[in-house]
Every structure is written in C-alpha cells, then in structure tokens.
Amino acid sequence: MKKILVLLFCFTSGMIYGQKWAVKTNAAYWATTTLNIGGEMALAPRQTLDLTATYNPFRFSDNKKIMHWAVQPEWRYWTCRRFMGHFIGIHAHGGKYNGGLEKYRYEGWFAGGGVSYGYQWIIGKHWNLETEIGIGYAYLDYDKYLRNRCGRFIDSGHRNYWGPTKLSISFMYLFKAR
Numbered sequence: 001m002k003k004i005l006v007l008l009f010c011f012t013s014g015m016i017y018g019q020k021w022a023v024k025t026n027a028a029y030w031a032t033t034t035l036n037i038g039g040e041m042a043l044a045p046r047q048t049l050d051l052t053a054t055y056n057p058f059r060f061s062d063n064k065k066i067m068h069w070a071v072q073p074e075w076r077y078w079t080c081r082r083f084m085g086h087f088i089g090i091h092a093h094g095g096k097y098n099g100g101l102e103k104y105r106y107e108g109w110f111a112g113g114g115v116s117y118g119y120q121w122i123i124g125k126h127w128n129l130e131t132e133i134g135i136g137y138a139y140l141d142y143d144k145y146l147r148n149r150c151g152r153f154i155d156s157g158h159r160n161y162w163g164p165t166k167l168s169i170s171f172m173y174l175f176k177a178r
Contacts, residue, residue: 035056040076049076064101077089110141115136118131130170130172137161
C-alpha cells in the first residue's frame, strides 16, 4: 500500500508541475442560493479543462424549493493564452432535481451539453474574474407532483430543452508553478 501511495504522489506531482490550475466560485449561482465550486487545469498553452459542481439543498416557505445537484465539465480553447482573455468552450452537464415554485413540483434527472463563450480578466497576482454564457440542449426526465407537502403524484414525462445552459460571473484563485 505504501508503494502505491508513493507512486501516485510521484505521478500526480509530475503532472501538476509546470501547469496552472485554479479554483473558482460562481456569484450568479450564489444569487440563487446554490452552493458551487469549480476547478480548472491547463492541458496545453491554449487549452484547459474546467469542472463545476453545484448543490442546492434549501427549502423555502410553503414547500417551495429548487433543490438540485449538478456537474458540468467543459473543454476550453483560448484565443491567446490560457486563463487570460477570450475563450470558447464545449460543455456537458448532468444532475438531479426536485423542486417547484408554482402549483407543481418536478422530480427527476437531466443530461445534455452545449457551447459557450467567455472572458477572463486578471485582477491580481493570483486572482481572475471570469464571465461566461453558454447555450445548448438538455434532456429532462421527471415525475410531476402537486407542490404541497407529500403532494399527490400527477404524471411522468420528459422534456427537450434548448436555450441557455451556462451563465457565470466567477471569482478565481490561480495556483501557478514556481
């Protein structure tokens, strides 16, 4: 077991050395009470891989809720240098949800993908500000209930969604190799 840990350490430290990576959080998600964290790592001088995870466990008054969890990986191509300026991305997304604010509550899962455009500003030695917007597709599978507590089952179904799939105003901390 000790040998495996030593080999794993050597392998990962070699991969990280000389690369940049970052952690981030999206202020737009926080505005909807959604907890979130993201990470991004360099793949090449103009390519990065981004991964964002979100979670919303909150219920509001009168059994209103927008509970969900989701993951969204994205490959990014930068027009000049990574972590600076314009980028385009190709993302996938998936997760589960349970919520409703109107008469009904929907519980189910979703999966899909899309394309995005973004921009990053350097605001400090290790800090960046990122904005991004994406459009794409999501397949939503759901069970429909009355929204009241322990609401009666109504129906099952699915929906094909086309439209915005990503919106971010993120603050990032970059770890740079020495």
